[in-house]
Amino acid sequence: MPSDQSLAPLPQLPEGRALRAEIDLAKVRRNLKRIQDAAEGRGVWAVVKANAYGHGAVPVGRALEQGGAAGLAVSSLEEGLELREGGVRLPVMILGGLRPEAIPLASTHGLEVAVVGPEHLEAYARLLPTHPVKLHLKLDTGMGRFGLLPSELPEIMPSLKALAPWTEGVMGHFATSDDPDTRFALRQRATFEGCLEALSDAGIRPPQRHHANSDGILRRLFSEDTHVRPGLVLYGLTNLPEGRALGLEPALELVAEVARVKAVPAGTTVGYGRTFVAPQPMKIATLACGYADGYRRDLGNRATARHRGHAYPVVGRVSMDYLTVALPLDADAAPGDPMTLFSADPEAPNSVERLAQLLGTIPYELTCALHRRIARRYLD
Ligand SMILES: Cc1ncc(COP(=O)(O)O)c(C=O)c1O
Structure with missing residues (x-):
């Protein structure tokens, strides 16, 4: 039997574990502005996957919306739906592709989808007339992960043509944009441009082209692209001296x-x-x-x-x-x-960048790991 003592009402809980991440959304917006300038006015698909690199997807997404981002990019359907539930109205793109069964849901919520391989092209062509979704053809220009291979384009061109009415963009992703040796990145650019030409020759000329992540923007590897796709720099973090020179503010x-x-x-x-x-x-x-x-x-x-x-x-x-x-x-x-x-002082010994250096890792890993049980407090 419990004692009378254990039946007493619980005392009012204090605030909880006194641990918080404080995120300054004005800094996020100022970083966006710096990146828009560095990208010479190209549209910004702001990457807010992994809970906005640990900063909180919905508050950060809404701040980026206010700040003038062209769209938000996430990894999965779940992350896209979280933004919609949080009231984000901007275009939202799912970078990790989508199984055909999920297309109707993406259509209902106005989510755009990266096409990461040839396997779903036929199913998409059947579904999109009744469940329209904007597509971004992801090309594997050298990342070796997701993406349509340049060598398979001729064979799948008829399927891509069938999807042309829904194709909003063509995209790639750099594997080495943080490397001072830009030779491989330039090769990826050349591959990308070759693919754009092949698609254009087949009559596929989508309005958007985007290949550059944060470091690609800082190294000006955006060529004739209409859009860029930064993540890290929006949070004021960078691996490159060029990023610090922009005055990015860790948020x-x-x-x-x-x-x-x-x-x-x-x-x-x-x-x-x-x-x-x-x-x-x-x-x-x-x-x-x-x-x-x-x-x-x-x-x-x-x-x-x-x-x-x-x-x-x-x-x-x-x-x-x-x-x-x-x-x-x-x-x-x-x-x-x-x-x-x-x-948040990038020069402090316990800045995210310095701690990442100390550990031999990248700043991404430290902020993305911040657990959801940590209270997030937003300054605006
Ligand atoms: C496809 C894609 N684009 C853009 C980004 C943004 O990269 P970064 O944070 O280096 O700017 C990522 C991040 O991993 C990505 O996977």
Whole structure:
């Protein structure tokens, strides 16, 4: 039998785990403007897949809509429907292709679809007269992943012609646009242009052409394209010095409140595996952020967290829900204090770009991993 005590009403819950991603939508809009200028006025298909690279698909999508994006690109039908449910009215394109069974749903919700291979062409031709959907023919110009191969175009040209009334665009995707050696990217461009010509000769001349992602735009690999397809730079992140030179502003900060602080003597070990030993008396702050939130386990004993203008080391192993930060004994830290784990200052040692470098990965991986259980707070 439960005791009377356990039947008592639950106390009102506090705000919850004090971990939040703060996203400045005005910065997203300013980044869009910078990219529109860099792309010399070409239309922008803004890539908001993977929950807008962890920033929140609907709020970011709506901000990009206000900011003048031509359309939004997502990976899957589910992501497209999420945008529609969130009130986004812009064109939305599904980059990952779509099975024929899902065409009626895409049609109802006005979603556009990338054609990523020849396998569904016949089924699409049967469905589109009654369930119209705009198509973008994705060409495999060298990515080796999705896309129609240039060598298979002659054989499938009759099927592509049948789909011409619904074909809105032709697209490709760069494999090496971050590489200072642009030879392969230029080869992809040449392949793309050759395919456009072959399609044109067959009478297929869709209004849109788009091949350049963020780095392709920064390296001006957009040629005669009508549109570009940036993702990363919209969030103010970049792998290239050209991107920093544009003044892109990182839009996201990851902030955790201090849950506990305690003073410990020298020799105290912290966390799983006892990988940190306090070299002198110090304070240890515990924050409710762990690898389940997307804060990588291998940042333990490597990264810093920022508190009242100081950078302090993240010590010990990062665990599933918590991490620990070492502060000097005289540091003025108390439960509830915010600590910045991902800084929006690109020069800070804990900026997303710097942390990605430290880990030997790319900024995409760090923001995309931010779990949906983290509260998102939007500034506008
Ligand atoms: C087909 C396609 N286009 C554009 C992008 C945007 O790339 P980036 O974030 O490098 O600008 C992606 C992202 O992976 C993609 O898959």
